[in-house]
Amino acid sequence: MEIKTDYQFVEGLDVTPEVRRSFDEKGYVIVRSLLGDEEIKKLHKAIEHNKGILKHRYSVGDGHGRNLGHVIWSHPGNDITGVIAKSEKVGGFMGKLLGGEVYHYHSKMIMKSARTGGRFNWHQDYGYWYNNGCLYPYMGSVFIAFDKCDKENGCLQILPGSHKMGRVDHVKIQDQTGADIERVEFAKQKLGLLHVELDVGDALFFHCNVLHCSSPNNSDRRRWSFIMCYNRKDNDPLWVHHHPSYTPMEIVPNAAILGCPDEVDLAGKDFLNPREHEAVPFQEDEDNKTDEKK
Template sequence: MADNSSCPPTFHRQPGVKFDVTDEMQRDYNESGFAIVRNLFSGDEISRLRSNLESPDSELMKRSYSISDGDGGFVKMILWNHPGNDYSGMMGRCERVVDTCSKLAGGEVFHYHTKMVLKEAFTGGAFQWHQDYGYWYLNGILRPDMISVQVAIDDADRGNGGLQVVRGSHKMGRIDHGRVGQQAGADLERVEQALKVMQKVDVDLKAGDGLFFHCNLLHTSSQNKSPRRRWAYISCYNRADNDSYKDHFHSRYTPLDKVPDSAVLGCDDFVTMDGKWFHRPDESSYDYIPEKK
């Protein structure tokens, strides 16, 4: 059940109970452009991912890189196209994520890419105001029938560089974007006008909470100057009937092999990276160069 209407649209997953999108959640998502699900992943599930990332032998962290925010800050990232069969892949393939994205997006979805955004204490960079479809559009995708889910690995709020969104801004359609540092940023004139008539919302998440959001939702996050780290796992999905008309550096339609929710904790594989198709930035063009292994 959603919280009071004056608050962000928020829902709760009960342990041991299959999560499903209610009519209320669908309406709130359609109206606001986002919905929060508390306890999307359990403490044990997040703890296992966090422990692996903190390990000096983490295969995922070996593939991390940093991007500039254009204002002296840097964000460490890990990005891959296909979910894979390791623990991080099970998170992006499990029923509670895939089924929720399919219902909110209105049809079958496939995995577009997953990234981890790792903002370290004191030094973590900002993300400029942007829409994901503001630059995904350039990859040959005709419609904004795309959705992402951000899962908090650490507690997140504005103090440690948590996400801020503009409620209902997905209804504006795609805004022109330009380059800011190594990021894509939305036309600030449009952003400023949107903020005059729409509500800016701080997305405060506890570890394990998930934010499902539309690809045209305006969002940003500030630099992390606090002593608290802010790590997040973000999986992005495209509708199966909205495949790109051209090849690009993210995946085109590939049927998604969905797994039961129990497959997350049931997976002990943190080392198999085959087939995930990791990316690294090309500093000369800001595009991504795929690591195909």
């Protein structure tokens, strides 16, 4: 029986037994139009017009001579990015997929410039987070397309079902940590590869052990994404690191997204400054400073 992994958002969409089976068997579900047109407009305005979040931007090298722009923050806060992260259809949905109360582990904007944006090497998020003292892989991410993501501009690629492999050994590749490529190639032959092509507002919910990567952006279009990462309460990290320990997160109604004030309040978000953390490599952000839509 074919397993459905692609769903259309409607108000009240829930983690039914079918959705649970999709996530458990394949390690991901796609929810189309998770953010509606007005919600996307509000998010774009807060990120691009206010510029407050983008002031915290830095670059990470991809090991192939290109860079990717990053902004990372620890706590959701009360701006629209935080309200989205705490909303029933994002944070609430992820908690149900992961089987327990979750908290906001961190959020980030990943920015691939047109023509010069770098790649992400094959990796599992838990390949990073295991080293942060998270004992169990009770973790996951929600990837929302801030721009259209397709093969041409370096969309996400995943190996469906690879979360069942458990944690794969990871090694340092310039500023990134990458999975054992021999094991990745074996998994690719067994599981197949999926290019996750998303329209603006579509979302990918995926388990922290799903192997994923993305190609460089050789197109004339940028590719930005908004990613929210979650950890289960009972997986509180064993030691203090650059992402937060368990911090209660109140789930809010979906209507709170459009009800969020236009004035951007960034208080309490705790943006990551890579200069303060030896574990976070970075480069000065030159290539990504003038990342305008083409």
